[in-house]
Amino acid sequence: MKHLRPINRKAERIDQAASMTEEDVVALQQQPDKPKPHVPMGCSLAFFPGWEVDAGGGTAGLCQPVERDIYDCYVTCFWPVQVADHVNYSPDWASNCAIATKDWRKLDLVFP
Amino acid sequence: MTSMTSMAQARYRRGELHEFQAADQEFIYLVTAGAIFALDDGASAVLRSLAEREMSHAELVDALVEHGHDRGDAEELIGELRYVRGIVSDAETPVAAPQPTSPPADFPLQALVLNITNQCNLACTYCYEFGADKIATPDGKPKYMTLETATASVDFLLTQSAGRQAVHITFFGGETLMNFKLLRQVVEYAREKAASQGRGIGFSLTTNATLLTDEIIEFLADNEIGVTVSMDGPPDLQDLRRVDKRGRGTYRIIEPKLRKLIARHNSRAITARVTLTDGVTDVVRIYRHLKDDLGFDEVGFAPVTNNGDQAYALDDKGMDGVVAEFHTLADEWLEYALRGERHGFSNVSETIGELIQGANKSHPCGAGIGLLGVSPSGDLSPCHRFTDADTHTLGHISSGVDTAKREDFLARGHVSAKYECQTCWARPLCAGGCHHEAFVRYGDTGHANLHYCDWIRQWTDTCLRIYGAVSAQNPQFLERLAERKALS
Numbered sequence: 001m002k003h004l005r006p007i008n009r010k011a012e013r014i015d016q017a018a019s020m021t022e023e024d025v026v027a028l029q030q031q032p033d034k035p036k037p038h039v040p041m042g043c044s045l046a047f048f049p050g051w052e053v054d055a056g057g058g059t060a061g062l063c064q065p066v067e068r069d070i071y072d073c074y075v076t077c078f079w080p081v082q083v084a085d086h087v088n089y090s091p092d093w094a095s096n097c098a099i100a101t102k103d104w105r106k107l108d109l110v111f112p
Numbered sequence: 113m114t115s116m117t118s119m120a121q122a123r124y125r126r127g128e129l130h131e132f133q134a135a136d137q138e139f140i141y142l143v144t145a146g147a148i149f150a151l152d153d154g155a156s157a158v159l160r161s162l163a164e165r166e167m168s169h170a171e172l173v174d175a176l177v178e179h180g181h182d183r184g185d186a187e188e189l190i191g192e193l194r195y196v197r198g199i200v201s202d203a204e205t206p207v208a209a210p211q212p213t214s215p216p217a218d219f220p221l222q223a224l225v226l227n228i229t230n231q232c233n234l235a236c237t238y239c240y241e242f243g244a245d246k247i248a249t250p251d252g253k254p255k256y257m258t259l260e261t262a263t264a265s266v267d268f269l270l271t272q273s274a275g276r277q278a279v280h281i282t283f284f285g286g287e288t289l290m291n292f293k294l295l296r297q298v299v300e301y302a303r304e305k306a307a308s309q310g311r312g313i314g315f316s317l318t319t320n321a322t323l324l325t326d327e328i329i330e331f332l333a334d335n336e337i338g339v340t341v342s343m344d345g346p347p348d349l350q351d352l353r354r355v356d357k358r359g360r361g362t363y364r365i366i367e368p369k370l371r372k373l374i375a376r377h378n379s380r381a382i383t384a385r386v387t388l389t390d391g392v393t394d395v396v397r398i399y400r401h402l403k404d405d406l407g408f409d410e411v412g413f414a415p416v417t418n419n420g421d422q423a424y425a426l427d428d429k430g431m432d433g434v435v436a437e438f439h440t441l442a443d444e445w446l447e448y449a450l451r452g453e454r455h456g457f458s459n460v461s462e463t464i465g466e467l468i469q470g471a472n473k474s475h476p477c478g479a480g481i482g483l484l485g486v487s488p489s490g491d492l493s494p495c496h497r498f499t500d501a502d503t504h505t506l507g508h509i510s511s512g513v514d515t516a517k518r519e520d521f522l523a524r525g526h527v528s529a530k531y532e533c534q535t536c537w538a539r540p541l542c543a544g545g546c547h548h549e550a551f552v553r554y555g556d557t558g559h560a561n562l563h564y565c566d567w568i569r570q571w572t573d574t575c576l577r578i579y580g581a582v583s584a585q586n587p588q589f590l591e592r593l594a595e596r597k598a599l600s
Contacts, residue, residue, distance in 0.1 A: 001192045001195075001196075002152075002185075002188060002189075002192065003151070003152045003154055003155045003188070003189045003192050003193075004149040004150070004151060004152075004155055004192050004193070004196060004198070005149060005150040005151075005152075006147065006148075006149055007139070007148050007149065007150050007579075007580070007583040007587075008146075008147060008148045008467055008468055008469070008470045008579075008583075009468060009469050009470050009594075010145055010146050010147040010148075010469065010470020010472070011142075011145075011147035011148050011149050011196075011470060013147075013470075014145060014147050014195075014196055018192070018195050018196075
């Protein structure tokens with residue numbers, strides 16, 4: 001904080017909490033002190049789909065292909081599930097997919 | 113969108129805070145947190161404006177812009193003050209101000225006070241255990257704690273303090289040293305038992321010093337046992353009320369023993385604890401005698417506990433004199449701190465220690481939470497002051513804590529259960545004051561100690577100003593003090 005200087009330990013903790021909300025992600029429920037660019041993160045907030053199966057328990061009938069679902073796990077999180085392994089076996093899996101919302105069709109299946 | 117609308121409609125007022133100045137700076141003590149912040153000019157200006165009237169967000173921004181801030185900076189300043197609840201507004205989502213929560217029911221014990229005897233060789237006229245205001249009912253109960261009860265207590269402490277690396281035992285009485293034989297056995301037993309679990313254990317005792325011998329002093333020094341001596345000052349004051357059963361003063365008996373104790377015992381601080389009564393109010397003179405003449409490390413003062421009608425009680429005039437003398441010593445404490453030296457006036461040191469942490473207490477002390485008292489018979493009580501009082505037993509060492517009784521005691525004593533405290537800015541540290549004092553005065557451990565409120569606020573303000581000045585001019589001193597408190 002710029003105008004308040006913490007001088008005991010409790011105040012330091014409040015100051016730290018404040019700087020976390022300033023510099024880090026802001027949850028949707030919180031109202032920032034002034035309008036600023038809002039960058040939500042986390043699978044449930046952005047154009048990252050959940051893990052889905054179709055009515056039959058498979059992936060063929062989904063409204064969008066399963067490859068689209070796993071794109072972000074591949075790029076940012078390396079979620080430890082069955083996504084393409086970009087560290088070891090499929091380093092180029094997403095090389096044709098610059099923007100997931102537009103290019104997801106270019107993601108292909110990986111056959112181990 | 114709701115956020116913008118509500119922000120435009122918000123009318124700000126000052127949050128719960130106490131402002132103070134020190135070393136030409138402005139500070140706020142935030143009551144819902146116990147936090148202390150130094151303010152810059154802009155922040156002080158906002159609080160000054162809001163002291164006069166409530167203001168809308170736009171008004172406040174305009175006022176700050178007029179004051180020389182740019183608009184973005186003004187928004188940021190308001191944001192910071194809102195964040196710490198230095199300013200509040202009803203238009204915001206009404207979030208209740210956080211109340212200190214109660215510790216969990218299985219809060220691990222940290223310390224036991226063992227009343228190893230309820231007998232005393234003196235007859236101090238103001239004694240809370242034997243005097244007019246006594247609540248103890250020792251008739252028909254054991255006068256001395258047995259080794260069996262004592263070892264059971266040690267086992268109880270070690271079992272109930274799971275997860276703590278170190279625990280503490282305080283020996284108390286009666287006159288503690290009337291059962292020195294047991295004290296020695298307990299220290300040996302507890303040391304061994306704690307060591308076998310790879311844990312530490314510390315000891316301290318309170319005594320009137322009349323029974324100190326060379327052998328006892330050796331033992332206390334060798335075993336690093338902290339010693340607090342109850343005494344009231346130089347001969348004329350000590351002998352006024354701290355008398356034996358024939359009414360004779362005790363100064364000449366204890367003086368040579370104290371000099372030996374202080375000369376030999378360097379492994380722990382030796383503290384004097386003074387009870388202020390009618391006629392015993394020369395705080396500075398008492399301090400000088402105990403600190404400079406006798407050589408105590410620390411001296412602490414407290415007005416006598418009483419029901420308000422006792423002849424030995426301090427009246428308002430006496431109390432005013434005490435407060436004035438406290439301030440003299442407090443000024444001296446500050447001078448020492450700015451030079452980086454330790455002063456022995458523990459009333460200031462204790463409060464500063466709590467201010468460093470930013471304590472925000474649910475209860476005035478650890479009684480019934482991390483601390484319990486054990487009477488000679490093995491009855492548990494919230495602390496040593498309730499020993500042998502049938503009205504306040506919290507179980508027995510053999511059967512453990514009576515959880516229902518403890519819950520009742522803690523529910524009464526919780527700061528949010530004390531009506532008068534809700535509007536007091538000093539509640540984070542005071543939390544209503546001593547449970548025992550409240551019971552003696554008002555018949556209820558959960559009653560706020562209203563007879564001290566003005567005094568506590570004045571004293572807390574004094575300590576805050578000391579804190580502010582030291583934080584501005586010699587902050588390293590506070591860090592060292594915090595480290596020392598963590599060790600003690």
